[in-house]
Amino acid sequence: MKIESRIQGTRMVVQVNGRLDAAWADLLLGTVRDLVREGHHQVRLDASGLEYLSSAGIRSLLKIRRELEAVSGSFGIAPAAPFVQETLRMSGLEALLLVGEEMPADAAEPAAGDNADSGTETSAETVAKTGASPSAVRFEEHILDLLGAVTVTAHAGWRPWQQVLDGACLEVPLSRPRFGLGIGAAGRDAEDIRSRLGDFVAAAGSVAWLPSDGADRPDYLVQNERFLPQLNAIQSLVGEGKFSHLLRFSPAASNACVTLSDLYEQVLRTTRADAAALVCLAEVEGLVGASLARSPGCIQASDQPGEFPELREWLSFCGERVHHQSQVLVVAFFCRDPSHLLAAHLAPVPSRPGLLAHAHAVVLPFRPLPQGVLDLDASVATVFDDNTPLALLHLIDDDRPAVGLGESAFIRGACWCAPIHDLTHITT
Amino acid sequence: MLDLRHIHKTFFPGTPNEVQALCGIDLLIPEGTFAAIIGTNGSGKSTLLNAVAGAFDLDQGAIHIDGKNISAWPEYRRASLIGRVFQNPFAGTAAEMTLAENLALSMRRGCRRGLGLALHRSARTEIADRVRSLNLGLENRLDNPIGTLSGGQRQALTLLMATWLRPRLLLLDEHTAALDPKSAAQVAELTLTIIRREKLTALMVTHSMPQAVQLPDRIIMMHKGRVVRQYEGQEKSRVRVPDLLAAFDQVRRREQLDPAVAHLLHNQYA
């Protein structure tokens, strides 16, 4: 079988020649998945050169259709060889898979935002294509709520790397519409979780954290009607409010990507604020970060976990750029002003002097996102649905000369953001 | 029961080739436990097995089997307690001697060897019976040189020889690594059958993660001459190959965490 793809107007046409049977079905599925990953959500299959179509082939076509529907794309077979039409008609799939002659014009493109649901108010929506975006990445700004802003509740019951004192733990509610990050764990009480405290990230009712009791993968909680997730945390930054903007970004040139600090700068520019917060769903170019390997709750008075080499016992560093092409959910708080009240909870970004940030990311298997304006709650729910988190990292900017791994970067994604208007400190 | 206390071994000390092969191994393998050692190349797993078998003297530490301190015993004397199967299928048998003669040798492992005939009639019958139980059809080839058999067959016979007299400890040094996949699976299955039937205490070195997950009761993970992790009991039963790979990855990452990274993390891990 021979597969060729070409762009025709707004659509991606995949031309298939030869036999589409069990032996080749997976190759076609993989090829189309790669195209979807690259952002082509309108796919047509040119089946005029098809010689044979088996049930396994039909199954793969249905699968492609289902996956494209999930990202609000479209799929159809046009043109099709007469026997293909006949085969599909007999299986009763004609209506699902065959599309008639279409206008190959841009008119077929669905209007941007027509699938935005009511979760976010799109009162004054405009689309602006910013030409001068860094590193050949195309940014698309969608205004969600011009008055959107978040209030941040900061809690620092533990200063690294001291002992965790009694009462340092706080129950932190993390149900919608809150989002946040910090160090905590799920459990009955402060004593119960003492040996399991790990990095966590929460957004849109989904909470993932990495228990530090030897588990190799993150655990997670998802909100439903009855269950409101919360963690016992010794450190947390939780935002609550309405997002003002949604930034969609995708590469304008091959191999282009957006670094985390590019994203910070872009958000600060867009929101015209000194301090902002973001929640981002994206395809990973590479992540650089660390996570707790042992619970800070286990620190004894005699330990010096902050010092090398003892630090090795407590923190695990990724060592290379990891999780290429996976999906990531990032929550970050950042500001440009070192005197900002929030700055106490952030760390400087070495490659961007003046910028301070704190970001956690949870990594999941890749799933394509629909284009245009997205609803955060629905998107996060989709990403966590049926997927187990692979890893959880506290993102680091590694600026070591020569051997540095650099910053975490993303290929394409959606970033919900808002300026930070208010900050509450909780002391315990 | 195998009890290793604080085992140290450095090869070529004081030369540029100095290798710290074993750096303080403490290990307790209870009676009837089947443990597998996994580790990267050069992690010291085979060295540890050789240390127990007595291939070299230890720099420091003690080896106890069933409470007996065997640290000072020479290799051949330890064989009275230990049965061994090697990675090389040709290492465990004498190629030019017949199957029956090889097996007859193992009937007196660690016992005095006198001037009685090695292959008297009752010995022959017993050998034929036990070889038949392997189901390899070798009982008709008892008088052929063992060198005419395949690697898998020889390894199965080596296993039979190592366990002919019930050893207090069975050492398996990547004994399926040099075999083709089918023979490897057969020998692995035979290993498990014998170990379970005889309730043997066994220590197996393996490169195969699926094997480490399937066969033993306990997994010992080594890196650079140290035991970095052990999985036993319930934890062992839930462990899968990706978990082991992730654990190795973690060990490797830990190693990359140098003072410069530590400084970085210290600054940014607020």
Add this chain to the structure above:
Amino acid sequence: MTLVIGALTIGLILSLLSMGVWISFRVLRYCDITVDGSITLGASVAAILLVKGWSPWTATLAATFAGTAAGWVTGILHTRFKIQELLAGILVMTALYSVNLRVMGRSNVPLLDVETLASPMARFMTRYASHGDNLSIFGWWVPVQDAAMLVTVLGVTIAVALLIRWFLLTHLGTALRATGDNPQMVRAQGVNHKTLVVFGLASANGLVGLSGALLAQYQGFADVQMGIGMMVWGLASIIIGEALAGRTTPGLALCGAIMGTILFRLLVAIALRWGLNPNDLKLVTALFVFAALVLPSVVKSARNSFSNRQRHA
């Protein structure tokens, strides 16, 4: 006929040496050059004791033990002091040259009119000898002395061969054979392979000493030079024997060693009769062993390249 009887007798005597070399070279896979010294040691010990009036059996036994001791020293040098096997043999062989001179007191001890192992048999035969000192065998007249020596040596060789065969089938003997085949495996089976190497070398050189003792009694003298090239001689015999009988079981291999030695001795006797210069004998023997060691691989590669050429054609 005298030629045949002589070759048979020397062949049988030297087959003891061949069995010794077979034990070290084939069973232990140990290239033991001590043989060149220990055969002389056996001869000189036996000769000097006979001259001093010891009984032939005691003298022969003492010579055997002397050979055993020489082999033991080589074994200890190799296993305990980790000297390479060839060098250990050379050291002992060199040392034995002086020892032999010391034992004999001079470079040559003639055995004239002394009681030998064959003497009782000779007396027995004389009683039935029809014609003075000669014996009729199938119409040939043979000196009684020669016939008695042949019969005695035949008895000793067969007895020794049977003893060795029996030993190699015992538990200990099986372990000894495995030692040469795979020392690692032998250790894993709880046997100290070093002890077995020492033991094997000692018994091999014991056989060589015995062979030397008989040789001295047959030839009627012991000479300090008589051992030179004996190891190669033994090798040649083993190689011929393996061609005749194969090497599958210890019994066959031993038979082969005996037959090979006799055949080789006959060939040498015929060659000498045809006018081969005795001085060239050792060169011819060495060439023969060289050819026997190299030919199989040469033939094999020639056959391979031939079949390759055919395949390409």
